[in-house]
Every structure is written in C-alpha cells, then in structure tokens.
Amino acid sequence: MKLKELLNRIPTLEIHGEINREVSEIVFDSRKAFKASLYVAVKGTISDGHDFINSAIEKGSSVIVCENFPNDFKENCTYIKVENASKTLGKLAANFYGNPSEKLKLIGVTGTNGKTSVCTLLFDVFKILGYSSALISTVEYRIGDEIIPSTHTTPDVLTINKILAKALEIGCEYAFTEVSSHGIHQDRIEGLHFKIAGFTNITHDHLDYHHTFLEYLNTKKRFFDELPSSAVAITNVDDKNGNVMLQNTLAKKKSYAMKTMADFHGKLLEADFNGMLMNFNNKEVWTTITGKFNVYNLLLVFGIASECGFEESEILTAISQLKRVKGRFETIKSPSGIFFIVDYAHTPDALENILDSINEIRTKNERLICVFGCGGDRDKTKRPEMGAVAASKSTLAIITSDNPRSENPQEIIKEIEAGVKPENYNKFLSIPDRKDAIKSAIKFAEPKDIILVAGKGHENYQEINGVKHHFDDKEIIAELLNIMGK
Numbered sequence: 084m085k086l087k088e089l090l091n092r093i094p095t096l097e098i099h100g101e102i103n104r105e106v107s108e109i110v111f112d113s114r115k116a117f118k119a120s121l122y123v124a125v126k127g128t129i130s131d132g133h134d135f136i137n138s139a140i141e142k143g144s145s146v147i148v149c150e151n152f153p154n155d156f157k158e159n160c161t162y163i164k165v166e167n168a169s170k171t172l173g174k175l176a177a178n179f180y181g182n183p184s185e186k187l188k189l190i191g192v193t194g195t196n197g198k199t200s201v202c203t204l205l206f207d208v209f210k211i212l213g214y215s216s217a218l219i220s221t222v223e224y225r226i227g228d229e230i231i232p233s234t235h236t237t238p239d240v241l242t243i244n245k246i247l248a249k250a251l252e253i254g255c256e257y258a259f260t261e262v263s264s265h266g267i268h269q270d271r272i273e274g275l276h277f278k279i280a281g282f283t284n285i286t287h288d289h290l291d292y293h294h295t296f297l298e299y300l301n302t303k304k305r306f307f308d309e310l311p312s313s314a315v316a317i318t319n320v321d322d323k324n325g326n327v328m329l330q331n332t333l334a335k336k337k338s339y340a341m342k343t344m345a346d347f348h349g350k351l352l353e354a355d356f357n358g359m360l361m362n363f364n365n366k367e368v369w370t371t372i373t374g375k376f377n378v379y380n381l382l383l384v385f386g387i388a389s390e391c392g393f394e395e396s397e398i399l400t401a402i403s404q405l406k407r408v409k410g411r412f413e414t415i416k417s418p419s420g421i422f423f424i425v426d427y428a429h430t431p432d433a434l435e436n437i438l439d440s441i442n443e444i445r446t447k448n449e450r451l452i453c454v455f456g457c458g459g460d461r462d463k464t465k466r467p468e469m470g471a472v473a474a475s476k477s478t479l480a481i482i483t484s485d486n487p488r489s490e491n492p493q494e495i496i497k498e499i500e501a502g503v504k505p506e507n508y509n510k511f512l513s514i515p516d517r518k519d520a521i522k523s524a525i526k527f528a529e530p531k532d533i534i535l536v537a538g539k540g541h542e543n544y545q546e547i548n549g550v551k552h553h554f555d556d557k558e559i560i561a562e563l564l565n566i567m568g569k
C-alpha cells in the first residue's frame with residue numbers, strides 16, 4: 084500500500100522524507116522488521132521502541148513513525164512524527180487492513196470475569212443461528228471454522244485487524260472479542276469500531292499493573308467512554324459498578340440483571356451439575372451450562388443477540404443447544420463416583436462464585452475438596468483473599484502451584500496461607516507440586532465427593548521459570564484415576 088494512502092485521516096506533526104513510497108507491512112517490533120516495512124516506535128512497560136529505530140532500519144524498514152525524531156536521519160527513509168505512536172498504530176492498522184471493524188459487526192466484552200465465557204457462547208449461539216463469526220479470546224482465536232492459537236486475551240491491534248480482515252474475506256458478519264484492561268490501557272483496541280459493548284462485572288484483579296482499584300475501573304470504563312452514539316452498551320446493573328461504567332458513554336444504554344429491573348431480566352429456577360432451568364424476560368429456557376454466575380453470562384449473550392435484531396425465542400432455542408466452554412465448570416465423573424470440576428477461577432471473586440455455585444447444588448452429604456494456587460508475577464493481593472475464600476467455603480482446601488512463572492512457589496503458597504482464617508486452620512494443607520496435590524485430593528476422596536481443580540481451566544501448560552511444561556488438569560486427573568483405580 085502507498086504510504087500516502089496509509090496516512091489517510093491520521094494526524095501527523097511533522098514528516099521528513101518521501102511519502103510517495105510503498106509500505107509492505109506495519110511492524111512495532113524491530114525484530115520483525117523487513118524490507119519496505121513501516122516501523123512504529125512504541126513506548127512499552129520495559130523498553131522504549133524509539134531505541135530500536137536504527138535496528139528496524141537495518142532490517143529493512145523504510146518508514147519510521149515515532150514521537151521524537153532521532154538525532155540524524157538515514158538516507159532513503161521517511162520519518163513521521165506523531166503525538167502518540169501507540170494510538171497511531173491502531174489507526175494505521177485499520178487503514179492497512181481496509182477498516183474491517185467498520186464493515187462487520189464488532190462486539191466487545193469487558194469485565195473481570197466472564198469475558199471468555201460470554202464471547203465463546205456468543206460465537207456458538209451465532210453459529211447455531213446460522214452466522215459465521217470471528218472470535219478473539221483467551222482460549223483461542225477463531226475465524227469461522229479456522230482455529231488459531233491465542234497469545235493474548237486481547238492481542239495487539241495489528242493482529243486484531245488482520246483477523247477481522249480475514250473474517251470479512253471469508254464472509255463472516257460478526258466478530259466477538261474480549262477486551263482486557265491491559266488491552267485498553269495499551270491501546271490494543273485503538274481505531275476499532277465497536278457496534279456493541281458488554282460489561283460483565285468488576286472485582287479484584289491485576290492490581291500489580293493498574294496499582295489501584297479505581298485506576299483499574301477507570302481503564303475498563305474508557306472502553307465505554309470512547310464508544311460512538313451509534314453503538315449500544317449493555318451493562319450488568321446488579322454489579323455495584325455497572326452503572327458507573329456507562330456514566331459517560333454516548334452509546335445507547337441497555338441493562339441486564341437478576342436482582343433489579345433491567346431490559347434483560349433473568350431468574351435461576353433450578354440448577355444441578357447437569358445444567359440449569361432459567362427464566363429470561365418471562366420465557367423459560369434449559370441449558371447444560373451451570374453455575375449461578377453463568378446466568379449473568381447467558382443474560383449478556385441474550386441481550387447482545389437481541390440488540391443484533393434476533394427474536395427472543397430463537398435466541399433462547401439456540402441457548403438451549405449450547406455446550407460448556409472449555410475449562411469453565413467442566414465436569415468429570417470417575418468410575419468410583421468421585422466428581423471433578425475443572426474451572427478457570429483465578430480471582431477471589433471467581434473462586435467464591437464457583438464454590439458458592441457448587442455449595443448451592445450439592446447435598447452436603449459429600450465433601451468438597453478445592454485444589455488451587457495463584458499465578459506468579461501477577462497481582463499478589465489476590466493470594467490471601469483466595470486462601471480465605473477456599474478454606475472457608477470447602478471441606479478441605481489443598482493449596483498448590485498455578486503458574487509460578489519467575490517466583491518461588493513456596494513463597495506464593497505462604498502468601499495464600501496467610502489469608503486463611505484461624506477458625507479454618509484445620510481445613511487446609513499445602514502441596515507445592517500440582518500433580519501431587521491432585522493425587523492427594525483423589526486419595527482423600529470417597530465416592531460422591533467433589534473435587535474442584537481451579538485456576539488453570541483450559542491451560543495445557545505450567546509455566547515455571549520461563550519454561551512452559553505440558554500440564555493439563557483434565558489429563559492429569561484421567562491419568563491419576565487410571566493409576567489409582569478410583
């Protein structure tokens with residue numbers, strides 16, 4: 084594409100060099116630069132892309148977009164000064180890929196918990212309704228039937244545009260994307276045109292990155308603040324901050340709730356481990372998805388599909404055909420009758436919700452064993468809160484490792500243990516090796532007991548000191564059951 088065309092509608096401060104030249108690709112990592120590429124120098128959390136301008140040129144970049152010009156200009160290169168390189172990257176990406184987000188219906192979902200669930204369920208509902216879509220999620224990216232491994236919940240803006248452009252090319256009409264707080268903060272959604280934006284809930288997470296809860300909340304709110312008046316914003320008004328999210332949005336406001344009046348109102352009539360009977364806007368629907376928090380997720384799916392123009396009855400028929408999302412409340416029953424639940428709960432709120440949901444369903448004649456840990460190099464303040472919740476809401480909590488990353492697993496466990504309330508000191512034990520922890524839970528369990536293995540859900544690895552070792556909770560459970568004959 085010609086640089087002149089690429090710069091269409093993009094504000095610049097100063098240009099040095101020829102703008103009548105061909106751009107082969109846009110890159111924001113000098114290591115990925117090649118012949119005739121345009122390199123955008125972005126300030127990151129560790130380094131500053133401006134330091135790599137010359138390495139990008141050595142690898143073939145001939146256009147540099149930056150906030151400060153270097154001291155000397157290389158021959159045959161064009162330098163473009165902009166106010167904010169990270170935001171400019173979003174606009175360049177949209178122009179380069181032909182503004183795909185304006186051409187298909189882009190739907191974004193933000194919130195602490197439930198984004199993957201809602202986006203995946205939307206993708207599945209729309210498929211049942213006969214529409215092909217794109218999905219951008221923590222678990223995987225999908226373009227119609229094609230599956231691409233996921234690197235980020237919300238990837239960089241070039242990747243998003245590339246996925247959307249490909250989706251458009253193969254005839255998709257919708258795209259569902261998770262919008263993470265890191266994604267908003269790092270301008271990974273800059274230049275995208277959202278038709279509908281959904282909010283699930285906001286509780287404690289990522290305070291390592293955002294520092295305070297208010298900063299975290301305001302980052303999520305920015306997603307709604309920046310929507311145009313042509314968009315629709317759907318919020319959970321049972322959440323304390325559900326209305327705050329939409330306070331300054333220009334978008335048309337819609338709500339969903341179970342406890343208060345809302346445009347999309349839901350009730351949970353019955354729930355067991357096989358599914359739930361719900362009532363949505365006075366119509367009953369049965370689903371194999373279970374857990375009270377999933378009523379909220381399904382209500383948001385219902386609200387979004389309604390705003391896309393589908394009839395309530397056809398949406399509910401599609402909801403009744405949904406399957407569970409990978410690693411979310413997935414159940415396994417052993418030959419001897421031990422019941423396992425594998426779930427991605429990795430925040431205090433998620434762990435509390437899943438334990439509450441299990442406790443509401445179970446008879447209490449069995450025991451509930453909770454095996455969980457906390458990720459290293461992530462929000463440390465979650466740890467004692469998760470320790471407190473797990474020990475108080477289960478018969479036995481087995482504290483173990485999640486992804487320790489660069490941290491010492493024993494130290495993470497100590498921080499989790501510190502949150503256990505004195506009255507629950509006899510209700511927990513700590514086993515650092517995750518496989519050993521699951522093994523102990525199985526040893527301890529009798530038929531009908533429930534073992535919740537939380538925190539890693541769909542993940543098929545355990546990251547220790549920068550190395551990802553293959554580890555899949557479901558596989559480990561099957562392997563141990565086989566060896567232990569239970």
Ligand SMILES: CC(=O)N[C@H]1[C@@H](OP(=O)(O)OP(=O)(O)OC[C@H]2O[C@@H](n3ccc(=O)[nH]c3=O)[C@H](O)[C@@H]2O)O[C@H](CO)[C@@H](O)[C@@H]1O[C@H](C)C(=O)N[C@@H](C)C(=O)N[C@H](CCC(=O)O)C(=O)O
Nearest residue numbers: 111112113125127128129130132135235236237239263265
């Ligand atoms: C903390 C964080 O989010 N970091 C993200 C960020 O990297 P960074 O700011 O550290 O980049 P940097 O190393 O400082 O480099 C700055 C710039 O210089 C460039 N550079 C760097 C070195 C070089 O030799 N040449 C060069 O050009 C880099 O490409 C970059 O553009 O920008 C990168 C490019 O987009 C991301 O890949 C990276 O995600 C890291 C890997 C990550 O782990 N992020 C997680 C925390 C994350 O984003 N998670 C959320 C989900 C959270 C949730 O569960 O809700 C997600 O959306 O996935």
Ligand SMILES: Nc1ncnc2c1ncn2[C@@H]1O[C@H](COP(=O)(O)OP(=O)(O)OP(=O)(O)O)[C@@H](O)[C@H]1O
Nearest residue numbers: 195196197198199200221376426427428433436437
């Ligand atoms: N609406 C909800 N409210 C509270 N907890 C939920 C909700 N939906 C899911 N959960 C819990 O949170 C866990 C993670 O769910 P999900 O993967 O859908 O969230 P996410 O927002 O995509 O998370 P991430 O930020 O890691 O991408 C689930 O396994 C479940 O335990």
Ligand SMILES: N[C@H](CCC[C@H](N)C(=O)O)C(=O)O
Nearest residue numbers: 429457458461485486538539
């Ligand atoms: N997207 C989340 C996932 C956490 C999953 C948990 N297994 C962990 O590693 O902490 C994060 O990166 O914080």
Ligand SMILES: [Mg+2]
Nearest residue numbers: 198199221236
């Ligand atoms: Mg997710």
